[in-house]
Amino acid sequence: MNGEQHPLAVPVYKTLLEVLREDLHLTGTKHGCELGECGACTVLVDGEPVLSCLALPIELEGREILTIEGLMEGGRPHPLQSAFAEMGAVQCGYCTPGIVLSAKALLDRNPMPTRQEIAEALSGNLCRCTGYIQILDAVERAGARMRERRS
Amino acid sequence: MLRLPPFQYFAPRSLDEALRILSDHGPEAQIVAGGTDLYPKMKRRQIQPRALVSVRRIPELSHIAWMAHDGVTLGAGVTLARVLACENLAIAYPALARACAGIAHPPIRSMGTIGGNLCIDTRCTYYDQTFFWREALGFCLKKGGTVCPVAPGGTRCWAVSSSDGAPVMIALGAQLRLIGPHGERTIAAEEFYRDDGIQYLAKAPEEILVEVRLPCREGWRSTYWKLRRRGAIDFPVLGIAVAVCMESGRCREARIVLGAVGSCPKRIREAEGILEGNPLEPDVIEAAARAVSRAIRPLENTDFLHLYRKKVASVFAQRALHELAGTPLTGGLSGT
Ligand SMILES: Cc1cc2nc3c(=O)[nH]c(=O)nc-3n(C[C@H](O)[C@H](O)[C@H](O)COP(=O)(O)OP(=O)(O)OC[C@H]3O[C@@H](n4cnc5c(N)ncnc54)[C@H](O)[C@@H]3O)c2cc1C
Ligand code: SF4
Ligand code: FES
Ligand code: FES
Numbered sequence: 370m371n372g373e374q375h376p377l378a379v380p381v382y383k384t385l386l387e388v389l390r391e392d393l394h395l396t397g398t399k400h401g402c403e404l405g406e407c408g409a410c411t412v413l414v415d416g417e418p419v420l421s422c423l424a425l426p427i428e429l430e431g432r433e434i435l436t437i438e439g440l441m442e443g444g445r446p447h448p449l450q451s452a453f454a455e456m457g458a459v460q461c462g463y464c465t466p467g468i469v470l471s472a473k474a475l476l477d478r479n480p481m482p483t484r485q486e487i488a489e490a491l492s493g494n495l496c497r498c499t500g501y502i503q504i505l506d507a508v509e510r511a512g513a514r515m516r517e518r519r520s
Numbered sequence: 521m522l523r524l525p526p527f528q529y530f531a532p533r534s535l536d537e538a539l540r541i542l543s544d545h546g547p548e549a550q551i552v553a554g555g556t557d558l559y560p561k562m563k564r565r566q567i568q569p570r571a572l573v574s575v576r577r578i579p580e581l582s583h584i585a586w587m588a589h590d591g592v593t594l595g596a597g598v599t600l601a602r603v604l605a606c607e608n609l610a611i612a613y614p615a616l617a618r619a620c621a622g623i624a625h626p627p628i629r630s631m632g633t634i635g636g637n638l639c640i641d642t643r644c645t646y647y648d649q650t651f652f653w654r655e656a657l658g659f660c661l662k663k664g665g666t667v668c669p670v671a672p673g674g675t676r677c678w679a680v681s682s683s684d685g686a687p688v689m690i691a692l693g694a695q696l697r698l699i700g701p702h703g704e705r706t707i708a709a710e711e712f713y714r715d716d717g718i719q720y721l722a723k724a725p726e727e728i729l730v731e732v733r734l735p736c737r738e739g740w741r742s743t744y745w746k747l748r749r750r751g752a753i754d755f756p757v758l759g760i761a762v763a764v765c766m767e768s769g770r771c772r773e774a775r776i777v778l779g780a781v782g783s784c785p786k787r788i789r790e791a792e793g794i795l796e797g798n799p800l801e802p803d804v805i806e807a808a809a810r811a812v813s814r815a816i817r818p819l820e821n822t823d824f825l826h827l828y829r830k831k832v833a834s835v836f837a838q839r840a841l842h843e844l845a846g847t848p849l850t851g852g853l854s855g856t
Binding site: 420438 | 555556559560574576609625752753792804
């Protein structure tokens with residue numbers, strides 16, 4: 370979990386979302402619908418977006434989980450975090466952790482996605498506030514910064 | 521929090537072990553793959569198994585194997601994302617790729633499996649609700665009650681077969697291999713479904729779907745059109761899978777299968793007959809599309825008005841056939 374190992378004893382029927390929030394006290398991962406419909410609970414498992422409300426920890430044994438708390442790099446915000454803050458892509462913020470992680474999975478796999486590809490990658494993440502435009506802009510800006518950094 | 525009810529969890533590493541656990545626990549046990557259909561239903565207390573038997577670690581369920589000139593075999597545990605990542609599948613079976621690409625959204629496609637997709641529970645506006653909601657309204661036939669509010673005079677459940685994969689597998693002529701305590705059998709995808717919202721699968725609960733065999737479809741064209749309110753997330757409220765085999769400009773064989781208009785996927789043989797032996801020209805297509813709409817009787821238990829779904833069925837049939845004829849129509853609804 371975020372680069373650390375956590376030995377945990379929890380009931381098998383607790384979802385990853387419940388364990389993250391209630392046992393590990395990592396409340397950055399949000400609970401929305403808890404039925405797979407909103408994406409608020411998205412985390413990355415081996416780099417791929419997974420809904421923590423529909424995943425059991427026992428099914429993820431030995432795999433690497435990244436939550437929003439583990440996204441900072443060397444004490445500095447990830448380019449996605451900075452771009453979201455700068456572009457007004459965060460309003461109430463409830464959808465943000467899930468969206469940022471879905472966007473990270475996309476940019477790691479495809480450093481220069483089209484706007485359509487960004488929308489497709491984020492199609493499971495609902496936002497009630499922003500109207501999405503700022504979110505798409507922020508992902509584009511973060512992608513550009515990450516490419517600059519690499520070159 | 522909407523929590524899962526307590527259960528025991530088993531993660532067998534072989535089919536034999538899985539079958540043993542399933543028979544030890546009898547009707548209290550339920551198979552789980554990605555859990556993306558089962559867990560929400562358990563949270564809403566629609567299904568409350570005491571034991572879950574995961575098929576994730578069973579090696580026989582995880583392959584994609586091509587057979588020379590004889591099609592492909594997909595392990596039931598192959599995720600939808602893996603199906604989509606396989607370019608050869610998209611080339612050989614466009615309808616399959618199109619259907620998988622429209623299922624739910626990316627995280628669910630990387631968690632959910634093709635086998636799970638073929639076995640998902642039927643859906644209904646009155647059934648896919650929380651326990652609190654269902655209790656307040658009065659339980660229905662499918663779970664705990666004695667009356668069906670959709671068709672109160674009747675004695676059957678009309679919950680809707682809502683898998684995007686099911687009509688496509690039937691249109692492509694897939695065979696399903698099942699293993700149970702009494703041995704294994706292979707059946708046509710078409711025979712896997714029953715026209716009953718409660719007992720919707722022709723399979724015993726302890727039978728495991730092991731793999732899906734798709735025959736070679738050289739010379740065939742196929743596509744899938746889906747109606748839903750949003751371009752992602754939503755289940756289909758109408759799905760049309762069409763496969764045609766063309767020979768010297770005429771349709772030699774056709775399969776048209778509708779999803780989400782009844783308790784099982786529905787093959788429209790009258791429409792297939794109209795196409796067979798004829799070129800895919802506008803008047804032939806129109807006649808077939810009319811036959812599609814005539815053959816279905818969707819009810820008022822999904823999103824959108826049932827009459828609207830019936831109407832869109834002929835529009836989508838027409839568009840799907842024009843797409844396969846190479847004369848695509850443009851306009852309004854964009855089947856996603
Ligand atoms: C928000 C949301 C949107 C969705 N949208 C769509 C959609 O648009 N289209 C669509 O088709 N589906 C949709 N689904 C349903 C589901 O996510 C997919 O169909 C998925 O492919 C199911 O696979 P799974 O492995 O997660 O199945 P599970 O949930 O693990 O299992 C589903 C059922 O199949 C049985 N089962 C699973 N594997 C086997 C096996 N090998 N042998 C025998 N029985 C088995 C289980 O016992 C259970 O009854 C959606 C789900 C959610 C939550
Ligand atoms: S069709 Fe009737 S019995 Fe079946 S799930 Fe819906 S309300 Fe219940
Ligand atoms: S809380 Fe998991 S998808 Fe909504
Ligand atoms: S910022 Fe409020 S839900 Fe997206």
